[in-house]
Amino acid sequence: MCLYKGCKWLWVPVIFLVMMSCGESQPEDPWAVLERVPEVVPSQIRAFNQADTVFFEHLGYESVVMKNGTVLIADRGRNNLLFLNEEGGLEKLIREGRGPGEVLDPFAFVKDKKGQVYTYDQHNDKILVLDGRGEVVREIIPAAYKESGIIKVFPVQDSLYWVEMMSYAFLSDENKKSEKYLVQYDPFENSYGEMKVLRNHPYARYIEDGEVRGATKVDFGSGHLFSWRPEKQTLLTFDTRTNIIAELDANLDTLKAIRVELPQEELNNTEFDSLRSAYRNAQWKTVEPLLPDLKAKADYMLYHNGEIWLGTHLSGKLKTWLVLNMQGEILRKVMLPREALLTHVSDNHLGLRLDDVTFAFYSNPSE
Numbered sequence: 001m002c003l004y005k006g007c008k009w010l011w012v013p014v015i016f017l018v019m020m021s022c023g024e025s026q027p028e029d030p031w032a033v034l035e036r037v038p039e040v041v042p043s044q045i046r047a048f049n050q051a052d053t054v055f056f057e058h059l060g061y062e063s064v065v066m067k068n069g070t071v072l073i074a075d076r077g078r079n080n081l082l083f084l085n086e087e088g089g090l091e092k093l094i095r096e097g098r099g100p101g102e103v104l105d106p107f108a109f110v111k112d113k114k115g116q117v118y119t120y121d122q123h124n125d126k127i128l129v130l131d132g133r134g135e136v137v138r139e140i141i142p143a144a145y146k147e148s149g150i151i152k153v154f155p156v157q158d159s160l161y162w163v164e165m166m167s168y169a170f171l172s173d174e175n176k177k178s179e180k181y182l183v184q185y186d187p188f189e190n191s192y193g194e195m196k197v198l199r200n201h202p203y204a205r206y207i208e209d210g211e212v213r214g215a216t217k218v219d220f221g222s223g224h225l226f227s228w229r230p231e232k233q234t235l236l237t238f239d240t241r242t243n244i245i246a247e248l249d250a251n252l253d254t255l256k257a258i259r260v261e262l263p264q265e266e267l268n269n270t271e272f273d274s275l276r277s278a279y280r281n282a283q284w285k286t287v288e289p290l291l292p293d294l295k296a297k298a299d300y301m302l303y304h305n306g307e308i309w310l311g312t313h314l315s316g317k318l319k320t321w322l323v324l325n326m327q328g329e330i331l332r333k334v335m336l337p338r339e340a341l342l343t344h345v346s347d348n349h350l351g352l353r354l355d356d357v358t359f360a361f362y363s364n365p366s367e
Contacts, residue, residue, distance in 0.1 A: 030263040039333040040365040041318070042350060047360035051082060051090035056357040060107040063343040063351045063359075067115030067132025071351060073343065073359065074107050081106060083134045086349070086361065092134050098124060101136045108152045113230045118153040118161075127153055127161075127187070140187050147172075148181060154228055154235055156250040161185045162235065164226060166200065171212050178203040178215070180224055182235075182252060196252055198224045199239065204286040216283070218290045219275060220267055220313055225301040227308070236303055238310075240296045245308065245328070258308075260328040262297040265314060271295075298322075304345035307331070311342060336362070 049056050057077025064072050070083040070091045079096035081103055094103050104123035111117050115132040127150075129138035142150065148165040155161055165181040178200040184193035201223030203215040222240040229236055229247070234255060238245045247256040272291070279287055300311035308324045318335040321342060325331055336342060337354065344351040350362040 027261045030261045033261065033330060034263055034333070037322075037330050037333050039335060041335045042362040042365055045349060045361040045363060046088055047354060047358055048088040049357045049359075051084055051088060054078070054080075054082065054090055054093065056359065058356050059353050059359055061341055061343065061353060062108050063353075064109040064111055064117055065344060065346045066117065066130075066134055068134075070134065071344070072109060072117065072130075072134065073351070073353075074105075076105060076107060077356075079104050081134075084359070088359075088361075094134070094136070100139065103128070110152055110154055110228045111230050112155045113233060116155070118155050120150045120153055120163075122149060140190070142185065142187075143190050143192070145181075145183060145192055152226065153185075154226075156233055159186060159188055160250060161187060162250075162252070170203065171205065171215060174205075194252070198237075199241075200224065202290040204283070204290055206283050207286065208282060216287070218287055220271070220292055220295040220299075221290065222292065222296040225298060227301045227303040229303050236301065236308065238298065238301055240298050245301075256326075258324075258326065258328045260310075260324060262310070262312070262322070263314065264294050264297050266293060267291060267295055268315065300342065302342065302345055305347065307345075309334070309342065309345055332365075334365070 056075055058075065060074035060076050066072055066083065070085055072081060072083055074081055081094035082090060083092035085091050094101065096102065096104060103121050106119040106121040106128060109117050109119050117130040119128050121128060125141060127140040127142060128136055131137050145165060146167065147169045148167045150163050150165055152164040153161050163183050163185045165183055167179040167181060170176040170178050180198040180200040181195055182198060183195045186193065202218040202221040204218050205212050206214045206216065225238045225240065227236045235248045236245055237248060243259055243261060245258040245260055246254045249255050276284060295313035298310040298312055302309040306326055310322045310324065312320045312322060314320045317338065319338045321334040321336060323331045323334055336352065341353040342350060343353050345364065347364065350364050352360045352362055354360050
């Protein structure tokens with residue numbers, strides 16, 4: 001029965017919409033797609049726990065290939081920056097200290113299109129710019145910004161950076177969640193501009209005697225991943241709750257939205273039990289409520305030469321890295337040691353942190 005005058009006209013647009021939706025192609029089941037994707041297992045070229053007479057103590061989680069071909073990685077136990085050759089030898093070392101050209105704890109690296117590398121030393125509270133040979137050519141002490149700390153520096157232009165920050169306000173305010181900021185920064189004026197708030201991975205507070213003593217990142221949770229595309233000076237960002245990797249310009253406007261269809265698994269009992277055994281009871285009380293039913297689609301994202309590498313949480317003896325083109329098509333599955341962390345991708349090799357004190361080069365099969 002028609003309940004109001006003119007309702008018969010509703011039938012035309014409804015039928016039209018139904019016809020349109022029937023004509024649209026639906027995304028294929030990501031598990032079926034993954035079955036057809038070629039799988040490659042890179043071979044280890046060499047692994048080492050020292051460079052010349054320097055023994056590693058606690059390697060960082062990122063590395064980068066410099067313009068001169070050396071590989072830069074931090075040893076956070078020694079408070080050094082190490083420049084390694086492909087044979088595992090030590091070419092150069094930036095030593096611990098608070099003076100010019102010295103470091104205490106830089107750990108993340110971004111390379112620009114000229115081959116300069118940008119890093120932030122959180123204990124010295126300074127941004128360092130290194131040339132292609134690893135020489136420090138500039139040091140900047142950035143102004144404080146709210147209750148937050150810098151993680152990475154993205155050099156959009158000589159006079160404009162975007163800095164990735166993490167807010168620590170949630171440590172003192174139980175009503176707040178962990179957040180990330182992308183903030184415009186002028187290194188010449190030492191001032192901040194536009195800011196965007198982004199969802200961070202969940203962090204569980206560690207509470208002892210009624211006071212917050214710290215926080216830990218909750219495994220398998222979703223959040224924003226970032227990777228720099230140096231040849232375009234653009235930023236790739238992936239909110240792993242979604243199916244979109246966005247490519248952003250200097251104004252953080254979206255240049256391109258890359259749709260990705262990725263498989264996702266439930267958190268299984270073995271993973272749950274492993275996490276439970278890793279925490280003390282007091283910490284587990286804040287971690288357990290934040291564990292997801294579905295594991296995040298990815299936990300790491302790297303970019304190299306027109307390809308996006310995504311580290312997944314898919315179960316198996318090896319860790320599955322999915323390599324995508326800039327249209328979101330999965331080109332291949334790269335299987336790496338499960339406990340290892342892929343720290344960089346280059347044409348010649350992959351850099352892997354096998355454990356706290358062991359670094360390795362693996363082959364980079366293109367297909």
